[in-house]
Amino acid sequence: MAVFKCFCDDVGRFGLDDPKGFAKHLEAKFKGQEFLVETKHVPKRQGSQSMRYLRGVVIPDVAEACGYSDPDDYAQVWQGLAWKFLRLPDGEFGEPRRRSTAKDQMTQAEITALIDQIITYAETSIPGCKIRRPEDVALDDVYDPEWK
Numbered sequence: 001m002a003v004f005k006c007f008c009d010d011v012g013r014f015g016l017d018d019p020k021g022f023a024k025h026l027e028a029k030f031k032g033q034e035f036l037v038e039t040k041h042v043p044k045r046q047g048s049q050s051m052r053y054l055r056g057v058v059i060p061d062v063a064e065a066c067g068y069s070d071p072d073d074y075a076q077v078w079q080g081l082a083w084k085f086l087r088l089p090d091g092e093f094g095e096p097r098r099r100s101t102a103k104d105q106m107t108q109a110e111i112t113a114l115i116d117q118i119i120t121y122a123e124t125s126i127p128g129c130k131i132r133r134p135e136d137v138a139l140d141d142v143y144d145p146e147w148k
Helices: 019-030 048-065 071-085 108-125
Strands: 006-008 014-016
Touching (some): 048 071, 048 108, 071 108
Antiparallel strands (some): 006 014
């Protein structure tokens, strides 16, 4: 299956981001055959505000509830949570793998679901843990350490 990005304007005209590539694909795969075209919305990329909230509010709140007061330790808390919620099946040689949270790897809906999972887990599993909500903090002022 190949994926080609398109855009539809306000009057219903559309265009492809790679019309030549689309034509080559059709010729190579479907020449002389019928085929179907399926449409769906392009998933929204995650916003930087979501990651800023995760790294600058959620993870520090979880870390502090666990007794970590040094911000240098927050990355370890993030790694633990990432391995819990983003784990993939082990690789071919048994190496552990987890999903990336890079902007081009997770949609906005996926990062939002991850944040919700972490908050629910932390507030129900860690005694006294209370995560501040986005409306309670100024996200533009939150430091984002950009842990990998």
